[in-house]
Amino acid sequence: MTLWTASEAAQATGGRVTGDWTATGVSIDTRTLQPGDLFVALKAARDGHDFVAQALEQEAAAALVAHIPEGVAKDAPLLIVRDVQAALEALGVAGRARLRGRVIAVTGSVGKTSTKEMLRDVLGAQGHVHAAEASYNNHWGVPLTLARMPADTDFAVIEIGMNHPGEIAPLARMARPHVALITTVAPAHLEAFENIEGIAYEKASIFEGLEPDGVAILNADVATAPILREVAQRHAGRVLSFGWSRTAHHRLLSVDLHENSTVARARAWRTPLVYKIAVPGRHFALGALAVLAVVRVLGLDRAVAMADLATWSPPAGRGTRERLVLDTAEDGMSIDLIDDAFNANPASMEAALDVLAVSHPRDDVGRVARGRRIAILGDMLELGETEGVLHAALADLSAMQAVHEVHCVGPRMRALWKALPWEKRGRRVDRAEDLAQEAHRLVDAGDVVLVKGSKGSRVSLVVAALRRAGRKMEEDVA
Known part of the structure; x- marks a missing residue:
């Protein structure tokens, strides 16, 4: 279905078009671009103009640009504007208006x-x-x-x-x-x-x-x-x-x-x-x-x-729960992973720990006789001057009483690690990469494992390591 014609997009943005094209979608990333998309050459970490030729090779309908990039033909399908960000906003306003x-x-x-x-x-x-x-x-x-x-x-x-x-x-x-x-x-x-x-x-x-x-x-x-x-x-x-x-x-x-x-x-x-x-x-x-x-x-x-x-569950990284099989040769040799590694602040951290607290580990299936509730927590970012107090305060949450072991990732989480009773203290590292390398040694069959932290803490690396460990062990047994 046509989303934008060349004339509609030009009218919305005040730009100049080359060629007569129609777009069925809008994309800002060549990695996810679909044939027929209008590619928007935004400037972010890298200049999107550097990817216009690639986008057109991937059958983009046209590209929204501030100038004709090097290596792109003058008669290529383009929408040329003064400012790409402002043009995207104008296109959004036009989309809302209709x-x-x-x-x-x-x-x-x-x-x-x-x-x-x-x-x-x-x-x-x-x-x-x-x-x-x-x-x-x-x-x-x-x-x-x-x-x-x-x-x-x-x-x-x-x-x-x-x-x-x-x-x-x-x-x-x-x-x-x-x-x-x-x-x-x-x-x-x-x-x-x-x-x-x-x-x-x-x-x-x-x-x-x-x-x-x-x-x-x-x-x-x-x-x-x-x-x-x-x-x-x-x-x-x-x-x-x-x-x-x-x-x-x-x-x-x-x-x-x-x-x-x-x-x-x-x-x-x-x-x-x-x-x-x-x-x-x-x-x-x-x-x-x-x-x-x-x-x-x-x-x-x-x-x-x-x-x-009744059938709704959250998207990946927002509290999704999955079972990772550690050994297919024996029944029950698995852990339950709660992946909440996308974002964190004191309120969402408390909510995630509440979920962990009501979970039911399984006993007598792993090296440790009793299944454990394990929290792997990364820094909560952008909290300002009170960040130390807010991190330490997690130790006083009622849900924390039900957690057996807490591993802390990032310099800010040092405050929580110090506030925890010694029997709950697990590993404490400044970089998620360091904990990811030993993630498979921190868990045992029967455990329920929560991984949560701000995106910038990179605790998603620990989630990925746990998933790889589960798959790797499956492959080794097979």
């Missing part, structure tokens, strides 16, 4: 990607959904998502993130959501803000982009909820809330965590709700309640949505 459906924008210190993925699945059963890939939530991710959006989309789910003040509002105005959702406000990116209130105001700026009579949905439990509500009331036609608070429109009443699921009871106004999610996590139950609030606002079938939630 949309006939409704837009839901999601932000929050924790849970925005998981909630976005819940919305993708739940709304997808009741209409044509277009949602951001991965965590495409920044100055290029949001316009790229909008530029990729088919005009016949029923529901667009746009994730909006930030690292510094002033980033969310422009993206929200570009997305022009009918519904804007804030999952929570927590200490994340504190080094760029004076305090948690500053983060709350930045998150609340998502409401500045709401369409007339748009709906704001916010977390009623956070201490900064009055700030969120104050800003929402200035921009939204209606303000709804969710959480445990008695004042919440969608109110959680109970959450029961099981080995592979979560069962929650809630109340939406006067309507009782019982729903299940196919993964353990109190934070997932809260995110699902926010999703049900969105479903209600959109006038969709809530019963269908709850049925879809």
